Amino acid sequence: MSGFDNDILGDRRRALEDQFFADQDKKLLDKMRKEFHALEEKKKLTHVSGIVEEKVLGDLMSVGVRAETLAAVRLIPMIETAWSDGSITAEERREILKIAHENEMKIGTAAYDLLEKWLERRPLGQVFESWKEYVVELHKVMPRESFQKLRDQALERCRAVAGASGGFMGLGRISNAEADKIDEIVRALSGY
The missing domain is CATH 1.20.5 (Single alpha-helices involved in coiled-coils or other helix-helix interfaces)
Incomplete structure (x- = not known):
């Protein structure tokens, strides 16, 4: 060579x-x-x-929650309440979208798109579990009075969604499944 x-x-x-x-x-x-x-x-x-715990932040991110979608995260209790009967009625959907609009969630935003997705297909159980972890952390960092207002607002919204379709076959305002889900949300918002 x-x-x-x-x-x-x-x-x-x-x-x-x-x-x-x-x-x-x-x-x-x-x-x-x-x-x-x-x-x-x-x-x-x-x-x-306001959450600083790495696990909760990681859990939220792993289920698709970003800063832009945090507004939709606040709607998870309503979504869970609506899905508790196995499906979302047209009345429940309208109530959720009305509440989203009242909170200035705009069509075309990531938060609105996520909400639309959850209205069409029930979120995985992991989403609700991550929300519960989120609430525990939020309770730690928020002043008691402010957290109480958020708690009351969340429960008021859940009851409005549950009452939107009038319960099983139109009898009663809130179905047993919805009442059970609201009780679970109350426990989560109370820290136990």
Whole structure:
């Protein structure tokens, strides 16, 4: 092999090494960007929610809750109440959308899109469990009086949703399943 051939082979080897390390660097940079994005998202969520516990933040993020969707998270008790009978009636849907509108949740926002999704398909049980963890943390960081107002508001909304369709076959205002779900929400909002 001549010196010329060795130079060409050396050039090809360096080009191959450069490409290999460029690919590895790209993968590492992509990983860093994802980690940075997750950290930034966690900071935003902490900022808007006041929650600092890593597990709760991670749980919320793992079920798709972002700072922009936190407004929809506040609607989870109503969603759970509406789904407690196994389906959402047109009246319950209208009541939930009315409440969302009253809270200035705009069509086309991430929060509204998430709400629409939950109205069409019941969220996984993990969503409600994450909400309960969220409430425990929120209770720790909020002044008692403010938390009580949020609690009362959440329960008032749940009762409005439950009463929207009038219970089983129109008899009674709130069905047994809805009453049981509201009791579960009361326990969660009371810290037990």
